[in-house]
Amino acid sequence: MTPNDSATVVVGVDGSEGAGEAVRWAARLASARALELEVVHCLQVAALYYGGGPAGSDALFGQLRLEGERITERARELALSIGPSLTVRTEVVADAPPAGLLDRSKRVRMVVLGRTGTGGFAGMLVGGTAATVASHAGCPVAVIRGRHGDGPVPSEGPVVVGVDCTPNSEAAIAAAFEEAGFRGVPLVALHAWNDVTYDGPGSTARLIPQPESLEPGEERLLAQRLAGWQEKYPDVRVRRIVTRDRPRHALLSESDRAQLVVVGSRGRGGFRGMLLGSTSQALLHHSSCPVLVVRRGSDHPL
Numbered sequence: 001m002t003p004n005d006s007a008t009v010v011v012g013v014d015g016s017e018g019a020g021e022a023v024r025w026a027a028r029l030a031s032a033r034a035l036e037l038e039v040v041h042c043l044q045v046a047a048l049y050y051g052g053g054p055a056g057s058d059a060l061f062g063q064l065r066l067e068g069e070r071i072t073e074r075a076r077e078l079a080l081s082i083g084p085s086l087t088v089r090t091e092v093v094a095d096a097p098p099a100g101l102l103d104r105s106k107r108v109r110m111v112v113l114g115r116t117g118t119g120g121f122a123g124m125l126v127g128g129t130a131a132t133v134a135s136h137a138g139c140p141v142a143v144i145r146g147r148h149g150d151g152p153v154p155s156e157g158p159v160v161v162g163v164d165c166t167p168n169s170e171a172a173i174a175a176a177f178e179e180a181g182f183r184g185v186p187l188v189a190l191h192a193w194n195d196v197t198y199d200g201p202g203s204t205a206r207l208i209p210q211p212e213s214l215e216p217g218e219e220r221l222l223a224q225r226l227a228g229w230q231e232k233y234p235d236v237r238v239r240r241i242v243t244r245d246r247p248r249h250a251l252l253s254e255s256d257r258a259q260l261v262v263v264g265s266r267g268r269g270g271f272r273g274m275l276l277g278s279t280s281q282a283l284l285h286h287s288s289c290p291v292l293v294v295r296r297g298s299d300h301p302l
Contacts, residue, residue, distance in 0.1 A: 006139075010038045010104050011079075011112040012097060015071040018114030021153050022144040023075045024082055025290060026112040031083030033182070035109065039075045039090045041068040042100045068092035098132045105137035112142045115149065134293040135265050140175060141293045143284055147256075154289050157259040158186040158239075162251050165191055165221040169264045173225060175294045176262040177233045186237040188254060191222040192247040218242050248282040255288040265295040 011026040013019040030037045072090035134141040146153040161176030180187040
C-alpha cells in the first residue's frame, strides 16, 4: 500500500502538551477529510537492555507499556472530543521514534508530530529525530507549532509555501495548493534569494554587483514553477513574494500570519540543506504556525 492509497493519519504522542496539540490538529484534519487516525506511542526500550539487560528490565518494560497505553488512551479520548465520528486506533510500540514512525510513513497519508515534548518523544525537535523523520518519511510530515511556539495553534490565515525554483520544491507546491484549496484560503508563494554567489566548490563568497538586475529573472523562475497549478486550482488566490533575503527569515516572518507553512525536505539555491542546517532548525524551533514537510517524490494525497 502506498500513502496515496491509505486513509490513515498517524500522530505521535508522548503525553506532553505539545503532543496534545498535535492530536487536536490531526483529529480536525482527519475528521474533515473522512480519514482514520492512528495514535502511536514509542517506548524506546532499547536502553533497558544495554549491556545485556539490567535486573528488573522486564518489570520496567511492563510499567513503560502500561504508561504508554494510558497516554494513547487519553489521546484517543481527546481525538474523539474533536471528531466524535472518527475511527481512532491506538498502538504502543517498542521502537524508537524515528524507526517506528518512518516504518508507518510508508503506508499512511501523513505523520503528525508535536513540538518538543517528554517521555517517548523526548528531544523530538531538539536533536536529529525530527529531521530524520521529515527527511526520510514516505509521506508528508506535519510539525505542529502555535503562535510564538507554545501559543494557540492558528486556524486562520493563508497557506505559505517556500519555493526554491528547482524541481525539488514541486511536491511542496502541489501540497500547498491542495491545502489552500481544501481550507478555502489564499496561498502565499515565497521565493527568497540573495546577492551572494560561489564560483565553485571550496570557493569564497562573492557579492553580485547590481543584484536588483537579477530580480526580474527570479520572478520569472517563480512564475514558471507555479505555471499550471493556478489553472488546476482556479479558486485559490495566489500572492507571489520574491525577496532578497535568507529563506528562513522570510518564511519565519510569513509564519506569523499563516496557518500553515509548506516546504520541501531539501533543496538547492535558496533552500540548500533545508532539513540539514540552519533553515530547518529555525522553522522547527521558531515557526509561529504548523510546518508541513513534503519530500520530493512523495505525492501529497490530502
